[in-house]
Amino acid sequence: MLEWGQALRTWAVASEPGTANDVEAEALPDHRLEYLDYEGPISGDRGSVTQWDAGQYEVERDSEGEVIVQLAGQRLNGRISFCQKNEGHFWRVSFSAAPNTG
DSSP, X not given: OEEXXXXXXXXXXXXXXXXXXXXXXXXXXXXXGGGGSOOEEOGGGOOEEOOOOOEXXXXXXXXXXXXXXXXXXXXXXXXXXXXXXXXXXEEEEEEEEOOOOO
């Protein structure tokens, strides 16, 4: 989930993003900002929410079918890109870690 104005832009990702390979994701409807602080079940037996990472990000590109951000998270630190596949709900997610500077 990425905070995007007054909503959360959200994708269901098939697996954890990593530098070894791209992963597939499905775009979900925008979510309410309350989900930033929520962990637990979703009504109607639709699954559950677990916070996997938290931090800051900066948008590099937000165009039709492509979102690229720089992440400074607790788990992911680097560049992540979401590229829409065939104008549908499925996206390719690529991550490249930031080089260590220390």
